[in-house]
Amino acid sequence: MEGYYGTYALVGLVLLVASAFVAVAFVGGRLLRPSVPTHEKLTTYECGVDPVGVGWAQVHIRYYLYAYLYVIFAVDAIYLFPWATVFDAPGFGATTLVEMFVFVGFLATGLLYAWRKGVLAWT
Incomplete structure (x- = not known):
């Protein structure tokens, strides 16, 4: 062809x-x-247990906060890998180092805010 x-x-x-x-x-x-x-x-299968009641269950909001914080820090961690490859390139050392400190500073500020608000206390 x-x-x-x-x-x-x-x-x-x-x-x-x-x-x-x-x-x-x-x-x-x-x-x-x-x-x-x-x-x-x-019949709907629920881990070997017969389903009881309705399928609607309420979840406490703190679990969503944990999931949200995990997603934020997991996605932000993805940006560290390209930074590591660019940091090794000639001519980008100091600039990328300063940019990464700013980036990690934002992450630390977010983590500090979550800690001060009591979101990280597992109860």
Whole structure:
């Protein structure tokens, strides 16, 4: 398959074969699996315990604060890896070091604020 349209035809052929493979896998799975639905099989599974009550449960707000703080510091930690690669490059040493101290200062300020507000106290 040469030329401009040949490459598109090749991509289309690969997509067609992939779609056919997925369709054959799903149809084969449906034909080969046993299907005997019972009341127990259709019940919601909750770690081996029979479900009791309604599915609505309230969660204390402090757990959301823990999750929020984790996401903030985990995402901020991602920025440390590119900084480490740029810090090694010639000519960027002092500038990137100052920028990282400013960045870590913001993180420390946020952590100090959370600590002073009592968010980090596990009760």
